[in-house]
Amino acid sequence: MMAPTSRLGVITRRIPLSRPQCQSRPKVITSPAQTRPYTQHLSKPVQIYRSTSTDPYLNLSIEHHLLQRSHPDSTILFLYTNRPSVVIGRNQNPWVEVNMRRLRVGLPTSSSPYAEEDFYGRPHANVKTIPVSLVRRRSGGGTVFHDAGNTNWSVICPPAVFDRDRHAEMVVRALRRLGVADVRVNERHDIVRDLDVPYVGRRAVKVSGSAYKLTRTRSLHHGTCLLRSKNLGHISELLHSPAEDLIKARGVESVRSPIGNVGVGGEEFADAVVGEFQRMYGGESTGGGVVVGEEEALAMEDVVKGLRELTSPEWIYGQTPQFTFSTHPTEDDPRERPSKWRLMSHKFRAHFTVRHGVIQSAKLSGLRYRNPDAGGSPDEILSKALVNQRIHHIKDWRTTLQQASSRIVDVNDLGEWLNDAFGLQTPGIKGDLSVADATVEMLAQTEVGRYLSKNTD
Amino acid sequence: MASIARCLRVARPAVFSAIVSAPRTIGARSFSVTATNAIRKYTKEHEWIDLSADKKTGVLGISEYAAKALGDIVYVELPAEGKEVTAGDAIGAVESVKSAADINAPISCKITQVNLALEEKPGTVNQVPEDDSHGGGWIAKVQVTEQGLKDFDNLMDSTAYEEFTAAEGEH
Numbered sequence A: 001m002m003a004p005t006s007r008l009g010v011i012t013r014r015i016p017l018s019r020p021q022c023q024s025r026p027k028v029i030t031s032p033a034q035t036r037p038y039t040q041h042l043s044k045p046v047q048i049y050r051s052t053s054t055d056p057y058l059n060l061s062i063e064h065h066l067l068q069r070s071h072p073d074s075t076i077l078f079l080y081t082n083r084p085s086v087v088i089g090r091n092q093n094p095w096v097e098v099n100m101r102r103l104r105v106g107l108p109t110s111s112s113p114y115a116e117e118d119f120y121g122r123p124h125a126n127v128k129t130i131p132v133s134l135v136r137r138r139s140g141g142g143t144v145f146h147d148a149g150n151t152n153w154s155v156i157c158p159p160a161v162f163d164r165d166r167h168a169e170m171v172v173r174a175l176r177r178l179g180v181a182d183v184r185v186n187e188r189h190d191i192v193r194d195l196d197v198p199y200v201g202r203r204a205v206k207v208s209g210s211a212y213k214l215t216r217t218r219s220l221h222h223g224t225c226l227l228r229s230k231n232l233g234h235i236s237e238l239l240h241s242p243a244e245d246l247i248k249a250r251g252v253e254s255v256r257s258p259i260g261n262v263g264v265g266g267e268e269f270a271d272a273v274v275g276e277f278q279r280m281y282g283g284e285s286t287g288g289g290v291v292v293g294e295e296e297a298l299a300m301e302d303v304v305k306g307l308r309e310l311t312s313p314e315w316i317y318g319q320t321p322q323f324t325f326s327t328h329p330t331e332d333d334p335r336e337r338p339s340k341w342r343l344m345s346h347k348f349r350a351h352f353t354v355r356h357g358v359i360q361s362a363k364l365s366g367l368r369y370r371n372p373d374a375g376g377s378p379d380e381i382l383s384k385a386l387v388n389q390r391i392h393h394i395k396d397w398r399t400t401l402q403q404a405s406s407r408i409v410d411v412n413d414l415g416e417w418l419n420d421a422f423g424l425q426t427p428g429i430k431g432d433l434s435v436a437d438a439t440v441e442m443l444a445q446t447e448v449g450r451y452l453s454k455n456t457d
Numbered sequence B: 001m002a003s004i005a006r007c008l009r010v011a012r013p014a015v016f017s018a019i020v021s022a023p024r025t026i027g028a029r030s031f032s033v034t035a036t037n038a039i040r041k042y043t044k045e046h047e048w049i050d051l052s053a054d055k056k057t058g059v060l061g062i063s064e065y066a067a068k069a070l071g072d073i074v075y076v077e078l079p080a081e082g083k084e085v086t087a088g089d090a091i092g093a094v095e096s097v098k099s100a101a102d103i104n105a106p107i108s109c110k111i112t113q114v115n116l117a118l119e120e121k122p123g124t125v126n127q128v129p130e131d132d133s134h135g136g137g138w139i140a141k142v143q144v145t146e147q148g149l150k151d152f153d154n155l156m157d158s159t160a161y162e163e164f165t166a167a168e169g170e171h
Helices: A056-069 A100-105 A166-177 A232-238 A266-281 A294-298 A301-311 A378-386 A397-404 A411-421 A435-444 A447-454 B013-032 B064-070 B146-153 B158-169
Strands: A046-051 A075-080 A085-088 A133-136 A144-146 A152-157 A183-185 A191-197 A201-208 A210-214 A219-223 A247-249 A290-292 A323-326 A349-355 A358-365 B039-042 B047-051 B057-062 B073-077 B090-096 B099-104 B109-114 B140-144
Touching (some): A056 A133, A056 A152, A056 A219, A056 A301, A100 A232, A166 A219, A294 A301, A294 A447, B047 B146, B140 B146
Parallel strands (some): A046 A290, A210 B099
Antiparallel strands (some): A075 A152, A085 A144, A152 A219, B039 B047
């Protein structure tokens, strides 16, 4: 859930390094005279920050702000933990990577022995759930899952010393110091644990994934670290799109790996990473790091600017590289389509080319029409009318099809079929929401979302 | 393009002064270079740009050195056509091995055309990064502004760039 944001006044505090683990947060200094924004440190050679926010969009925006505004020769460590979120890479396709309906159903806030959703995919009334935020980050790489049992670490440094393994190795050393001996960096620059599984033998499970962003003057390496996530059993459902077999996307596809927890506490892990970072770069004078609160971050104009970009549906969905959606094997995408998608008449075919969320070309055929001979080919008229539709703004494909051609006989079946494929809300649950609307609505339920709508540009 | 290789580093002061002083003479000389050939120059961030003989248009891309250092390029995020940019602006990005690396405008210019073929075949940038012909790894064609011409004067020619990358590789 959201971190408390009602702290007034201050914000720059330092955490003593060797604090007993899992204690309450350090006392807040409330005298306004001592209020100094965390940005006062941006010119120091070594900087360490920890965010108290659990908002994934805000934390990534603070990180981006540090990347852009810190001194080009400085080296920075930033640590943060997010509420449940699925984070896709810069050049990925959410319709391929993510089950959007499952994200909206959400995850139980406490472990429950019962199923979280009923037969219709609606959350059970007696299970408290939190929806999973969908985030597109600015760095490359594949899709990862974050929650309270996962701590993210991020190192920003001059490109001169950039090395894809250097800071993953730093985290490995931190984990070993905490007694997790079986960790190493693999050839994909991920951190894995080599576990001995009975009857299976040695098996590597991924505990941390890496991604990088390189700008003209700076390089950023950030990674996840699954510590004690309670949601490992749900991650696969969240990361399997219903339509992955129908879509061929340009850009980057995720590589699936078995995952595991390392089993240490968040504070413990953060302290150990800070310790290793200081062994590499010094900066002991910074103590355990500067605490960055939600409120002070939102007071930075640049952070808010980045935040607006990151939360906009045009970034999350509109940045998607070109893809084709096809009900049948094509020359470009010859995969056999699974039978679960053969709900319609066997004659039915659909092929869309979608660029940045906008339908560039559509070709539908095999549909039944009322008055099929009344002027022009009905398939062509329908296909033409779908061009330029922005799929992330479609609220209900039944309505979209109806508007494109009023003569389709099976308009409801076809519309629901497309609603399923493109991850729209199960109709009837809560009005008609496009995937973009759903993202906006989910954001509006959060502190950061409320702040953004209150302070519009 | 950011510096990316393990050992890439911001130029040492000695190298720096070489770059700053070199373009002046080259810039002056360029007027007498054969009119039909484009002139190619490089940025410290490893972009190249060809300036046409009439100095009105250009073609840009990322250098062979950078393409090698980046590793397998899996996606090229192309600039927006029609966009006017100043030198150093991020105009696009290439993704390789989980890294999104900005492509920066080497000079002030207006993007007139982008190499759409790279979206489908991003590996072209690894194969022929400095090829400005059809099927090559060039990123964009541009219209050069007055400021752009001045920016161009401050870039490195191929000899200076070679020295620059050799110095980076030493570390």
